[in-house]
Amino acid sequence: MTATLVIDRAGPLVTVQDAGRFGYLAHGISASGPMDAGAFKRAGLLAGSGETAGIEFSMLGLDLTVAEGEAVMGWDGGTFEVSINGRTQSWPGSALLAAGDRLSISAATGGNYGYLRFGGEIDVPVVMGSRATSMRARIGGLEGRALRAGDRLAVIGDGEASGPVAARPRVEGPIRFVWGLHAEVFSAELREKFVPSAFRISSMMDRMGVRLRDETAVFAEARILSLVSDPIVVGDIQILGDGTPIVLGRDHQPTGGYPRIGTIISADLDRFFQLRPNAELVFAPVGTDHAQALLRSGIA
Amino acid sequence: MVQTLGDSTILVRFGSRLDENANRRAIGFAAALESEPVAGIVEIVPSLVSVLLRYDPLISRHQDIEGEIRLRLHGALEDLAGATRRIGVRFGGETGPDLEEVAGLLKVSAEEFMARHNAVPLRVLATGFAPGFVYCGFHPETLVLPRRDKVRALVPAGSVLFAAGQTAIAATDIPTGWHVIGHTDFSNFNPAAEPPTRLRAGDSVRFEVT
Numbered sequence: 001m002t003a004t005l006v007i008d009r010a011g012p013l014v015t016v017q018d019a020g021r022f023g024y025l026a027h028g029i030s031a032s033g034p035m036d037a038g039a040f041k042r043a044g045l046l047a048g049s050g051e052t053a054g055i056e057f058s059m060l061g062l063d064l065t066v067a068e069g070e071a072v073m074g075w076d077g078g079t080f081e082v083s084i085n086g087r088t089q090s091w092p093g094s095a096l097l098a099a100g101d102r103l104s105i106s107a108a109t110g111g112n113y114g115y116l117r118f119g120g121e122i123d124v125p126v127v128m129g130s131r132a133t134s135m136r137a138r139i140g141g142l143e144g145r146a147l148r149a150g151d152r153l154a155v156i157g158d159g160e161a162s163g164p165v166a167a168r169p170r171v172e173g174p175i176r177f178v179w180g181l182h183a184e185v186f187s188a189e190l191r192e193k194f195v196p197s198a199f200r201i202s203s204m205m206d207r208m209g210v211r212l213r214d215e216t217a218v219f220a221e222a223r224i225l226s227l228v229s230d231p232i233v234v235g236d237i238q239i240l241g242d243g244t245p246i247v248l249g250r251d252h253q254p255t256g257g258y259p260r261i262g263t264i265i266s267a268d269l270d271r272f273f274q275l276r277p278n279a280e281l282v283f284a285p286v287g288t289d290h291a292q293a294l295l296r297s298g299i300a
Numbered sequence: 301m302v303q304t305l306g307d308s309t310i311l312v313r314f315g316s317r318l319d320e321n322a323n324r325r326a327i328g329f330a331a332a333l334e335s336e337p338v339a340g341i342v343e344i345v346p347s348l349v350s351v352l353l354r355y356d357p358l359i360s361r362h363q364d365i366e367g368e369i370r371l372r373l374h375g376a377l378e379d380l381a382g383a384t385r386r387i388g389v390r391f392g393g394e395t396g397p398d399l400e401e402v403a404g405l406l407k408v409s410a411e412e413f414m415a416r417h418n419a420v421p422l423r424v425l426a427t428g429f430a431p432g433f434v435y436c437g438f439h440p441e442t443l444v445l446p447r448r449d450k451v452r453a454l455v456p457a458g459s460v461l462f463a464a465g466q467t468a469i470a471a472t473d474i475p476t477g478w479h480v481i482g483h484t485d486f487s488n489f490n491p492a493a494e495p496p497t498r499l500r501a502g503d504s505v506r507f508e509v510t
Contacts, residue, residue: 022342022343022354023342023343024496025343025345025352025354026343026344026345026346026427026501027427027431027432027489027495027496027497028427028428028429028430028431028432028433028471028489028497029431029496127491127492128491128494128496136430137430137431137472137491138472139431139491178304178306178307180305181303181305181311227316228315228316228317228318228348228349229347229348229428229429230311230313230347230348230349230350230352231311231345231347231350231352231428233305233306233308233309233352233354234306235306236305236306253429253430254428254429254430255347255348255426255428255429263305263306263307264306265306265307266306266307266308266357288304288307288362289361289362291306291307291357292307292357292361292362295307295357295358296357296358
């Protein structure tokens, strides 16, 4: 089965993503991949995508038309409105779209990122083992950039049978982290204040990082030292020179020299990256064992 | 020092400030792990004074990885004899706008600065900051300057940068607060090649005037 898709409208940050381009941090390239990896996977199960690439979109969604052929599509992540030829569909969901069909995804009412996946592979070149777009390195996906109106994508090959999809996780409460590389750079008093304090997601957020608003001025008095650079990992909570906390995203810089007070655990990353600007959050420390047990249990 | 970093990586640190010894140990330890892999470690990232090790937390427990790494730290580090590469640089001019200022701050002529800058081979200390971006060091104390006060929003790939007793090469267009002293045609990032970068930490670099 093959299909040609034409993008009619793309909001900001609509990119081709697969599971990620791992193994190149030593060359200065972070892994990229879906900001909400769980939703990406669930959309893929709905479409029978296997390991193929999909499209990540942000709050304003996208519209596309099937110009030729047909393809199974599945969608999940956040809460968006979706329609085919003007008829509202369920979210999450899936459908077989044929030539002439128009899929419209708009206006997220919850979350920042949604995913559209296909029963087939998106025909863009594999760059360093992956089709994921790195907005930072400007490689992968379609010409290393975000998709825009007028772009054409071919979906080729047959998908797998669509499988049963696990329920979407319904975890709420604090964002859990393990104390970071430079936790000791901060005073014990500051660390005690950090844990119960409320932060807000600022409007300065993208695939590279999410700046937080430090509502209770936890870091206002902290003297932030510049340290020798170390490699960065996704979820690192880095405190900038002016006291602004920033959580590093999937397109993170490869190295950094600002102190990191903690790192959000893998099991909570998807949930964190779906928090919208102005959402309030608190952090809760857990041990590495606990973080790994949560990941293994799969219930997050 | 072995530190946990998140729930999927550990960081082995050889110093809290950048110096020759810590950098050589980090590069040597990474090389030793490359030649004799530790089961469960899926990515090895040497950096300026540390080595990041990534593992799959669904398969490996951090205690097991950390225990094995502590044992390995007692072993000998490889002193990596890297490749040697000559890199031609057009100093000054439009693509090296800070050359005269840098020479002035160091109280030498531009010619004298270039001669001293190129006098001794440097080591590639690490790749980082951006794709293919390499730090090379160390220059003698007489060639140490802090970074500029102002950051340039974008300098082109191939820019040769100078600060903090090091020379760096930008392989992509980047913002930088370093002094831009010249330009090279040497490209250290090609996403179509495997590996995508040509210089490795531990390699020796000799800069030349072209």
